[in-house]
Amino acid sequence: MRRAFSQQQRRVTASLYLVLGLGMGLLATQVYLSGYYQAILLPALLTPILLGLGLLRWQTSSHLPYDPAAVTALICLGVFLLIQPETLSGFTHWHFAGLFYPLIAFYLLPNTASLALSLLLLSGLLVLRLDSLGLADQLVFCLQYLLLLTSAWLYGLSSRLKTRKLEKLTGQDAITGLLNAEHLQSRLHAEVARSRATQRPLALLLIELHQFPLVREELGPASADAFLQETSQLTLNTCRTGDEAFRLDELTLLLLLPNTTINGALVLRERLYHRLLHEVICELGPLDTTITPLVLQPGEKSEALWQRIGDSCYHTLSERVDDQLAPTP
Structure with missing residues (x-):
């Protein structure tokens, strides 16, 4: 049961990387066809990185409770959200995509690391993306971001408590797999x-x-x-x-x-x-x-x-x- 869950979680994580990689590839293609050549570089570079992480995670397992490639993927996604040029006329504010960042971070990493990366991204968005908006718009975005961040943190905490409760019921140590x-x-x-x-x-x-x-x-x-x-x-x-x-x-x-x-x-x-x-x-x-x-x-x-x-x-x-x-x- 433990191995089956671990394999399922590994494949879900790999699928997430592959979806992000395909999204970057489609974006690079779209901006190329639209003639926004200055916006091609970043998604074109991140596409093979995310696809490579997805394929690597799909094929190999790890003894760690969290994916060791998660930090690389989250840094790539954060850099994209912070410095990708505005190109689409119908969607001119990339910072809204950053609202999903805490949800992805808390799924891939422990609570402390996820919280640190999420707050770091919020600080970067306030400096690089939201500086041209009014104070009211900045406050609304911060409230939305912090609400999702809190929800993701509570969900992660609840999952860890349920895991510990299950370990006590089964009598198994989480790290070694031996009886506790x-x-x-x-x-x-x-x-x-x-x-x-x-x-x-x-x-x-x-x-x-x-x-x-x-x-x-x-x-x-x-x-x-x-x-x-x-x-x-x-x-x-x-x-x-x-x-x-x-x-x-x-x-x-x-x-x-x-x-x-x-x-x-x-x-x-x-x-x-x-x-x-x-x-x-x-x-x-x-x-x-x-x-x-x-x-x-x-x-x-x-x-x-x-x-x-x-x-x-x-x-x-x-x-x-x-x-x-x-x-x-």
Whole structure:
């Protein structure tokens, strides 16, 4: 379901680029036939760019939640709206086409980037397009533009809230595709009860990716998410039948290993560690990871095991030690 939605969204985005490219091509043809040769250059240049983005987006997928070519397309569209000469006698104000810009921007990009680009375009229109109009006309256009901008922002916000709600209901982490921490708690409770009832062992592995915060800080959120996705996929491929993979927190993955002793957990730990070390590419240097095995103790309840999981993470341990060593004011 997730892949089908992603493919559908990719094709809709590609179709949008293709429509914009064809529109630029038709405009270039129209102004050429009308003899407005000074207005041919910009649409003629933007036509192959937008068509190329559309074909590229149609053929290739991306691990990013938003289209990486969107900024290029929106900048091209913004430049066109700002500096394209007035040529058509029946439509002499190109700035009205700018009213649709926020709708396109909020569909292609996150809310913050869309808001910034939309407000930047509005500023450019006020300086380059609306300077010849009266104050009343400028205010009317600004109100119309801001109304559409607000509607697009609220729609984007509503979509994100619905997506998060759906993620909670399905128990899936949006970035890695693994099960999330909320789902882990219910599964841990069930597995501990089953293990105590059947007297079968239960083990788990904590996989901490210590470079994740630094990757996000140095290379950006997109690179950090790609790094996490690659690690998660490799962890899934290393799992045995019956094992379950979760994202415990920002930089920690967890493997739940039913019917597994400490020796079995150590064997899987060694295999996973070598695969991660040799196959995961980190742009900041060799992979820095810690894999900690834990087993259910006799008579231990799920609440105690959950507490022990949190206490066993090295990054949370370092935070607790730092808090204790910090001088009191």
